[in-house]
Amino acid sequence: MDIIGSSVHRIESVEKVTGEARYTHDIKMEGMLYARILTSPYPHAKILSIDTSRAKELPGVFAVLTGEEIPYKVGLYMVDKPVLAQGKARYQGEPVAAVAAVTEEIAREAVKLIRVEYEPVQPVFDPVEALKPDAPLVHEKLGEYSYVKGVFFPEPGTNVASHIKIRKGNVFEGFAKADRIIENDFYLPQVNHVPLETHSSIARWGKNGEIEIWTSAQSPFAVRNLLSVSLGISPAKIRVHVPYVGGGFGGKAGIHLEPLVACLSKAADNRPVKIVATREEEFNTLPVRQGLKAHIKTGVTKEGRIVAEEINYYWDAGSYADYGVNIGRAGAYAGAGPYDIDNVSIDSYTIYTNHVFGTAYRGFGHLEVLWAIERQMDIAAHELGMDPYDFRMKNLLRPGSITITGEKINENTGSVIKCLEAAAKEIGWGKPKTEEELEEEKNTGRVRGKGLAVLHKAPAMPTNTGCAAILKFNDDGTINLLVSGVDYGQGTYTTLAMVAAEQMKMPVEKIKVVYDNDTDMMPYDWQTVASRFTFMGGNAVIRAADDLINQMKDVASRVLRAPKEELEIGNERIYIKHNPDEYLTYRQVALGYTYPNGNAIGGPLIGRGMYIAQGLTNLDPKTGQGLPAIDWTYGAHGVEIEIDTNTGDIRVLKIVSAFDVGKVLNKELCEEQVVGGVLQGLGAAICEQYLYRDGVLLTRTFTDYKVPTSMDVPDEIFPIFIETPQLDGPFGARGVAEHPMISVPSAIGNAVYNATGVNIYEVPMTPEKVYFALKNRA
């Protein structure tokens, strides 16, 4: 393998450094109108009346819509989200009415002319409070919603959008065997994805009833499918384009502003309508990562074996759980971490509140539950007087282990043990501080500590998730590769070009991955989420290449008068194995072979390949047993930090991140995924959080919501890759897009304890939080 494993620059590099890459933000169309929305100032309020008459009269206004006029609901797993609030608003920031006008300024003025009469009703903000029998209901008609049955379990008449149960062994018997029981609560607030390009969509609803959309989305086919279901229109009448996308991180999975602009277009004489979310709307109106309250009870023997674990996860889904229910599910089946525990009981509740609603966010469910689990593991080790490394090593999954959903781990599943070993070694785990270092700490008030944390994640997706790829020859023997997953910078298109080039035995420069994503032109792919695109797209591309090679050999065997089995490819030639001088070039067969006399055979060759998830099952509703995971990527972080005890500031000196990726396909891009993901994890660890006052979001600008800047990076980020081949992965690879940010908070939290002896139970570990934790210790 020459290409696989090397470092190939992103194929779209020049477009991106010159500003030529066109994003949805940049698109302007003939006759285009601009949309603005009116949002609810209340977290929970009945909408008594909406008067749009003055807005409609403003010159330049083409359409004004309210929820009453477009009674559609959308949702990926739980169809609970109206396009515009209907009857009541469920969060402050929820769209209540929308305007399309000839300029953005007129649309904004028109929005101000809309009068809404609200009647505030009792809100609920805390997911645990929301479980109480007398809690206000966020969705009174939960029982009438459609959702993916057999996978999610809503409890009508309550705020529970879904309740997932995992039962393995018998926790009562397990706790009976325990020498110690450790019980703790952990918390994570909501956070934002912060793509630099805010959500943006353009739609034109044609007079022929067909809808065309251009959108900053991760998944063109999911947009098409969900819009089709919501509006009751055949997907064949919907065409979705996805140009360059300025960051997604899960926040642009599923469907967002597309239905709104589509409806506005229909109401506005079928003119194209564009909306660009302001940064404030990105924070306050578009979805977030869910918050989590966790309660964990762990039983351990004095030898350090975990014998029982009982967990309750309370997800703050916010006002809608259309995607959120699957986070509660993923957080459940992965909810005990990569550990071998005989007796486990997990209850994961996705709970409606009157906060901004949740959605997928890079590694969804996992960063959250692993904050709780990996802190809990350290605390358990300390209570036993054991080294947290040794404690983990006694309990981690290994070949022969059975996961909490009943899956058997084998030699090729990947090794979390190897990841932890590598991370611990590189960070210098267990190396005591020297006398000088201790003296220095005393003098400066800056103390150092190290922390470890492990992680795992599998793609969280439906059992029948599919992906297809097409390879088309061009005249000169170069190839266009068509896939409809979206490359929003992670580099999958480049990697897929490498996969195609490797399989086709030709230079990667001769594979063009087509960037104009278009559901009318491209083969199907479910969604670009869950670290699944390289795995599934890679497999589809390999199959497409094999299909193409087979067709090339068909033609060549006739021309060369040799059996297909005796043909081989290489160097852009199809040749006879034992007589390589007898060959055809790719170019000769690309569009059909022509004999010297003019006869032609073959034809323009197109390879097609598809891949569908293999062997996945729904989970048993009562026990959660089944196969949810197509592949598990394991990892571990080792981190060294310095805490200024005077201020509570955390400085990350070094973070080592090891992942069992199966096979590194593109070294440079794989490392970049790690570096970028680690910093995003660091943001969740030390500075990012949603803050509300009485349900009104306070952190809705970059002034109030801080993300890490170039000055906040760790001194060193050190990626390590373990390669235990995934037998059904492309060249043995697994996904690693989300994993780098998972468990970064827990590793840092563990390092805080290591440095100071103080346990932190809530992120973000802001200077203030760390400072008072230290101060209150005394």
Next chain:
Amino acid sequence: MKDIILKVNGRKYNLRIDESMTLLKVLREELELTGTKEGCGEGECGACTVLMDGKAVNSCLVLACEAEGHDITTIEGLADGELLSDIQEAFIEHQAFQCGFCTPGMIMTIKGFLDENPNPTEDEIEEAIAGNLCRCTGYKPIVAAVKDLVERRGNDGYNR
């Protein structure tokens, strides 16, 4: 409405604009120079950075009227045809971008900064780009690209 003459990337444009329009809006909507991005509109993210008389500024915080009489350079003005500037080349060499949305602003900040401080320390580089938020790269490849570029310029005195 006001008539102004704006000089962008060496070209002069006669424009009739609303006085409340920002430089960013005029660049993107009137001149269709969409390489300059809007990430927040409040001077916090740096995606809209352009050069004004060689100095990096947030074009969302400048009224187009204020820009009259000044030389504006946007990302579109950096490459000479297909010949990229050395900063752009360094960005490719180090793959200092992922989604690419912050990249034009990032490059313009670095252009302005290096023209002012050709020999920065790593801390100074990190400080200079702290007003350009990037959510993808973790900044490390960007800083590496600038450090490498500074070294190369120092070695062959080359500055394009």
Next chain:
Amino acid sequence: MAALEYIKPTDSIEAYNILKNNPGAKVIAGGTDLMVMMRNESIKPECIVDIKGIEATHILRFDENGLYIGASCTANEVMNFGPVKEYYPGLYDALKGLATYQVRNRATVVGNLCNASPAADTAPVLLAMGAYLDIQGPAVWQKPLLEFFTGVKKNSLSQGEFVQGLTVPRPEPGEKSIYYKKGRIKGADLSIVGVAGVFSRKGKLRIGLGSVYTTPVLVVADDLLDKDDLKDRLVERVLNSINPITDTRASREYRIDMTRYYTFKVAEDLMREASI
């Protein structure tokens, strides 16, 4: 939509007259605060008066009277002006930590003061150094910075008046200044607290504070210099002079503790430096 007028006078009196006669007019210099306020419609000016056309606002000078900073001088221009780092290190620190590099290329020092945010980074050190403003009214008159701040985002300018520049007195030989800012992250952030100090053995100890009161605060402690427990008494006096709030950036309690820590640190660092 109310139309906006943009005027760029070249003469101070002309600017004053325009402002005087247009209650809806606002001065723009750097515009880095004004543009944000206009965007979120917390202000809706009818007219923008760009004072960058006035030559006098571009003066940046250091002489026997001290440092003169014209109203159009940007944070980066001032920071990179040679004498600033040498004679006004506290101001240099404050400018270095002010917003971002791009913002500093537009934002002006005078604008930072006129915006009158309690968190204005340059205010604590300029208060501690005894800066005074040149105010353009019917004529130019001078006002101590200390009397300028009247509340959160409120200054004492009368209708039509604008600040043409400010003077920071020349430091005494051996005078030291310093500024520490505590934010939530290391990158650009508004301060949780900002503490500036000015010290000279000849009898000057001044502490300027940001983000701990409705206005930037000056604490004069010249009288403490000969006391044995100077630092403790200084901290006590400082804490008695502040009344911080809890907001999204920090709690009142954290602000108090950080004020204590940084005041102590400022005093310690200044005296250590002065003794070298």
